[in-house]
Amino acid sequence: MxxxxxxxxxxxxxxxxxxxxxxxxxxxxxxxxxxxxxxxxxxxxxxxxxxxxxxxxxxxxxxxxxxxxxxxxxxxxxxxxxxxxxxxxxxxxxxxxxxxxxxESKSGPEKPVVINIETEARVLAIKQYYDIKRKHWNGNIEEFNVFISDTSRIYEFQIESIRMCHGLHSTELLSGLNDNLAIIADQYFKSMILKWRHEIGKGNPTRTRMTEIRTLLQDIIPKTSVPVLYYMSVCGQFALAMRAIGDLDEALRNVYAAKQLGIAIPNCREKVSILSTESNAEWERSSRNGRIDNAEKERLISLVKESRLANRELTSSDRNIESEDEIRAAADFDNATIVVEALIRVGIDDKGRNLSDVDVSETDLERARDCFAHIEQKSNWHKLADRWKIIYFLAKAKVSNLKKKYSDADMFIKCAREHAAKVPYLSEIKQNADNFQLGEHCSNTLT
CATH class of the missing domain: 1.10.533 (Death Domain, Fas)
Incomplete structure (x- = not known):
């Protein structure tokens, strides 16, 4: 080859x-x-x-x-x-x-060729991605929307310029315009991924709207610098969207399609995100079906650990991990997987609901405590996202309740509610914290 x-x-x-x-x-x-x-x-x-x-x-x-x-x-x-x-x-x-x-024409398997994804256009797009994501983190939604609108306008202007220049028959001019188009297309694509995630996160996404955004992104992809990577990314994001609207089967079908597209792509942030979507969708499907026994717990935790390992490998090898935003994203992801492992162990889902029919063994409690100890380190707690802090307190409450430390359980539920009250978003998690129920020994009526 x-x-x-x-x-x-x-x-x-x-x-x-x-x-x-x-x-x-x-x-x-x-x-x-x-x-x-x-x-x-x-x-x-x-x-x-x-x-x-x-x-x-x-x-x-x-x-x-x-x-x-x-x-x-x-x-x-x-x-x-x-x-x-x-x-x-x-x-x-x-x-x-x-x-x-x-x-396709060979009967035997062949080692896949690894595609180079470190294009100049993608590196610039990643930097822009974190710049605009920071605005979203800081709650500056108006500037976030203006930025995306401006990026769209620049992209459409470049497309129109290329169309007009075809009539001039200038190979050199068209080559320069097309080279610049790849940079613009990568940046527009990444900004639209952020808009997509924003619409999923703000609640009540519809299949029609999610399909509309996917179609728009697929139209951009042929103009980008690494089309196969971005096709994979779209499948991963659509899986996230389908999970948000409750269609777990469609979510997992898109996860598997994304993983197939990613065979020849080296480890990257997009692949790590897809692994996380897979583990969360599998976890939700198992909890819906009420079948999280010990064997299923270990299977789900193995998926979480796979995404954690991919994230750590990326953090140690990716030359793009330089800015504070990128370091923060990698650390947040690592800490989130550790919280998720604890949640699966003790039977709390990623929205903060208590899965009361999940059996929790002493081994589960011991390993959950190890996860909590890691998160409670000052450097890790500082990096942990708000949503995971709220659910962490609810998981600690359940562990305390199982250990018959009912006053501690009440205290942790109060911490979760107080922390949720400070966050101007995450409505579903906040509601679950307010309505959190453990059992007859815990009052659950704290104010």
Missing amino acids: DRLLLKYVIKKCFIQLKENITPRYICGQLYTNNALDEQDYIEIVDSNEENQRNTERFLLKILPKKCTFEILRDAISDSYDFLLKDLDQSRQEFETTVVHKTS
Whole structure:
């Protein structure tokens, strides 16, 4: 597969490579990485200047023998970095078209090719995503909406500019406009994901509206820098939307579709989010069906731990984890999974409802206490989102009630209600905190 990829890239980028590369300048690194035979290396080094400019044999006949795409890319990255964009785009095209067709025609499994998602456009879009998300965190909804509206307007203006310039027959101008369109499209896509999440979070989303937003995003995707990543992201967000309207089967179907699309995509924030949606939807479906026995608890907790591990791996390896917003998001996610593990153990759902028919063993209580101890560390508590703080107190109340510490249970319910009163959103969780019931020994009438 490496040889097929390299041959494909060389063919697609042949003119750019032939017109720019002097083999003598890169053959040393290729030879060091065993990508050239000794005879080929000597022939290249000893050739005169005129022969050095004739790269046809070098590119089409010599390189595919032992070289790989990554070795060639590294070899030209210092002196010919301006060629990397064309190489990377050709590789992405190979991975999203040729590899897909080849895998369908083969009977045996093949290791998936990993798609490069670290495009300039996506990196810029991620930064913008956290900038506008911070406005939402701070409750500045008006500025949040204006920003999304402006991004939409800029995107539509760019589309119209490209349409008008087609009549000018200027390849250079159109190339520049299309390059800029990818940056704008990535930013518009990410801003619309935030708007989608905002509409889901504010309550009472409808299937019609959720489908409308999904269709709009799917129209943007072909213009983005990494279409397959964003198709995966749309499936994940639609799964979140379907869970919000109560259709868990449709939510999980979209989760599985997203995971299938993500096979060739490296670990990223979008994939971590999909794993979280899966574990939460599975958890809700099990609680609805009243079947959270010990075996089911462990299955659900394994899904939570999978998302936690993916988040921690991403945090330790992602070069984009630099800003305070990104660090906060990663820490919040990690802490949330630890709270969720405790909730599953003691039978509280992620909206703060008491699942009274869930059996809680001593092992469950012990492991829940370990989770609580982690969350109660000052640095972790400070990073924990408000919704999880409220539900944490309700879980602590249930544990206290099970241990027959009824006054402690009353105290924790009061803490949950007081904390919920300070939050101007999360209406469903606040309502569940106000109406929280444990049993005959707990008063549950605190004010």
